[in-house]
Amino acid sequence: MKFIYCPICGEKLIDRDSWDEGPVPYCPVDDIMYFDTPKPCIVVAVMKGKEILLLKQNYTFKNSKVLVSGYVTNGESVEDTVHREVKEETGITVGDIKYLGSDYLASKEIIMLTFMARYVEGEIIKSPEVDWAEWGNIDDAMCEMSEDEIGKRVVRKLLKEIGYNGEKAYRCDI
Numbered sequence: 001m002k003f004i005y006c007p008i009c010g011e012k013l014i015d016r017d018s019w020d021e022g023p024v025p026y027c028p029v030d031d032i033m034y035f036d037t038p039k040p041c042i043v044v045a046v047m048k049g050k051e052i053l054l055l056k057q058n059y060t061f062k063n064s065k066v067l068v069s070g071y072v073t074n075g076e077s078v079e080d081t082v083h084r085e086v087k088e089e090t091g092i093t094v095g096d097i098k099y100l101g102s103d104y105l106a107s108k109e110i111i112m113l114t115f116m117a118r119y120v121e122g123e124i125i126k127s128p129e130v131d132w133a134e135w136g137n138i139d140d141a142m143c144e145m146s147e148d149e150i151g152k153r154v155v156r157k158l159l160k161e162i163g164y165n166g167e168k169a170y171r172c173d174i
């Protein structure tokens with residue numbers, strides 16, 4: 001986000017040169033530079049045997065299942081975010097977290113950090129912000145995630161990681 005006014009004191013920001021970045025909006029009152037940075041967000045495919053944890057959140061996609069996702073909060077590592085979001089949204093504890101790369105979402109200025117993780121323990125107890133949460137067969141995941149393009153990319157990477165050598169899981173991936 002490109003700031004014009006200081007979000008702390010309301011002062012109009014001035015340009016200040018940063019070494020490599022060129023002019024950056026700066027608040028002389030608070031002595032803070034406001035770099036035009038994206039918001040970091042995690043998305044994680046949780047595996048339990050051949051099953052994957054899928055959610056429905058009607059406020060995101062009405063007719064599509066999605067993976068667990070959420071914003072990174074100040075004070076935590078992105079691995080902490082993965083643990084916290086899966087726990088908050090589904091009650092599940094995960095481990096063996098593996099980073100699968102990132103995706104930039106221009107429309108929302110979000111940098112999506114993608115992960116896979118393994119189920120450790122817990123029954124599904126969904127949070128109120130989740131409309132539905134269940135284990136689904138990995139073979140059907142991409143068919144059920146029709147609208148979630150980033151989620152499907154994560155599943156594609158996951159299939160490679162687990163050495164999936166069938167074709168069934170890709171049948172809806174056009």
Ligand SMILES: [Zn+2]
Pocket residue numbers: 006007008009010011027028029030031
């Ligand atoms: Zn300020």
